[in-house]
Amino acid sequence: MKQGRTKPQGASGPIKTGQDGAEWAVIPFPEDKAEREEMIARLFVKGFEIYVQMQSEPSWAPFGKPKQNLENDIDFTVMTSQGEKLMELAEFAPLKSHGGTFANAPKKIDPKEKTELALSLIQEKSAHQGGKDRFLVIYATEQGFRIDPMTVERLRRILAIYPPNFERIYSASPIDLEYAAVSEIYPGKPHHFWGSEPIDVLDQWNTYQPHPTEFTVGFSRTWSWPVTIVYGQHRIVVEATVSISGSGLFGVTRTVFGGS
Numbered sequence: 001m002k003q004g005r006t007k008p009q010g011a012s013g014p015i016k017t018g019q020d021g022a023e024w025a026v027i028p029f030p031e032d033k034a035e036r037e038e039m040i041a042r043l044f045v046k047g048f049e050i051y052v053q054m055q056s057e058p059s060w061a062p063f064g065k066p067k068q069n070l071e072n073d074i075d076f077t078v079m080t081s082q083g084e085k086l087m088e089l090a091e092f093a094p095l096k097s098h099g100g101t102f103a104n105a106p107k108k109i110d111p112k113e114k115t116e117l118a119l120s121l122i123q124e125k126s127a128h129q130g131g132k133d134r135f136l137v138i139y140a141t142e143q144g145f146r147i148d149p150m151t152v153e154r155l156r157r158i159l160a161i162y163p164p165n166f167e168r169i170y171s172a173s174p175i176d177l178e179y180a181a182v183s184e185i186y187p188g189k190p191h192h193f194w195g196s197e198p199i200d201v202l203d204q205w206n207t208y209q210p211h212p213t214e215f216t217v218g219f220s221r222t223w224s225w226p227v228t229i230v231y232g233q234h235r236i237v238v239e240a241t242v243s244i245s246g247s248g249l250f251g252v253t254r255t256v257f258g259g260s
Contacts, residue, residue, distance in 0.1 A: 005033040010093065010102040010142025014175060015215050024212040027174055029141050034068065037089050040139050041066040041076050043180040044172040052170075053183040054152060054191060058082060060168070074129060085167070086134040090125050092118055092145050107144045107211040112203060115154040118147060122155070122164055130165025139172045139180070143211055147171035150202065152183045153191040157199065160187065 013027040030036045045063040052059070064079035066087060076087040094117045099105040109117070118138065125136055140146045152171060159169070169186040189195070194202060 006031045007033040007036065007091075008102055009036070010105060010140070010145065012141055012143040012146065012174065013212070015212050022215065024215075025176065027141075027176060029174075036141075037075055038066075038068055039177075040089055040137070040172060040174070040180070041068075041078075041087065043174050043178070044137050044139075044170070044182060045078070046178065047172060047175075047180040047182040048170075050179060051182070053149065053181075054156070054188045055184045056168075056187050056189055060085070074134065084133070086131075088125060088129045088134060088136050088166075090121055090136060090138050092121060092138050092140045092147060093142060094145065098145075102142055105142045105144055107213070108209070109144060111148060111150040111154060114145075114147070114151045115158070118151060118155060119158060122159070122169065126164040126166060132167070134166055135168040135170065136164070136166045137170045137172050138185070139174065141174075146173045147183070147185075148209065149183065149191060150194060150205065152185050152188070153194045154199075154202065155185045156188040156190070159185065 009029045009031070011026045013025045015022055016025045030039060045066060048063060049061055052061075058081070060080040060082050062081060066076040066078040068076055074086040075089045078085055078087050093102075094109075095101060095105065097117070098109065121138065122136065129136070138147060155169075164186060166186065168184065171183045171185055172180040173182075174180045194205075197205075
């Protein structure tokens with residue numbers, strides 16, 4: 001294993017509950033770059049064997065154990081059902097434009113903007129590490145930088161028009177120390193919900209997933225936001241309000257449609 005280089009990391013992980021209440025179980029990513037990459041590769045393989053969202057055929061499962069390559073080379077060599085492949089990892093961390101440091105990173109980025117940032121990373125990796133029998137895995141250590149399903153769908157459409165120099169591209173979002181949630185970005189399949197929507201319609205959707213720091217135990221909350229309903233040539237703006245109170249772990253994931 002390559003060792004010696006350290007790399008900054010963000011904070012991400014699930015919310016866990018117990019007798020003492022709820023807590024954000026931040027994943028202890030290794031500071032050593034090589035150790036972290038080995039961890040991400042392992043979580044990706046385990047997550048891939050469980051489920052891959054928007055996966056194209058044929059599936060590459062099962063994977064063998066990833067073998068870490070020398071520094072300044074493609075990160076890993078791994079055996080798949082389709083033969084030996086080279087796996088390159090890329091952390092999505094647009095700190096130059098968002099926060100400067102992980103400590104100041106935003107809790108969320110709009111999917112449209114996130115798509116542009118992730119596409120830039122993919123193009124850079126494709127130009128330098130792309131090639132035959134190679135695939136790219138994008139991951140994030142910061143919660144607000146995770147590649148969400150709508151961003152995956154946007155990237156899939158763009159890359160279908162402008163193919164990268166990788167056989168496949170995946171995103172891997174570590175859930176804990178056991179596995180990661182895996183989605184196929186390229187070539188992928190249309191998302192079951194958004195896949196048939198025109199891009200201009202996607203531009204009007206706003207998907208918000210709560211940051212772990214926004215979860216509460218014992219709560220009373222009210223949300224109100226404008227929603228544009230489109231019917232033919234008519235647009236009606238209404239206000240949607242949700243009020244929830246009670247006890248227990250709570251967070252909200254919502255997708256609303258807003259228009260002009």
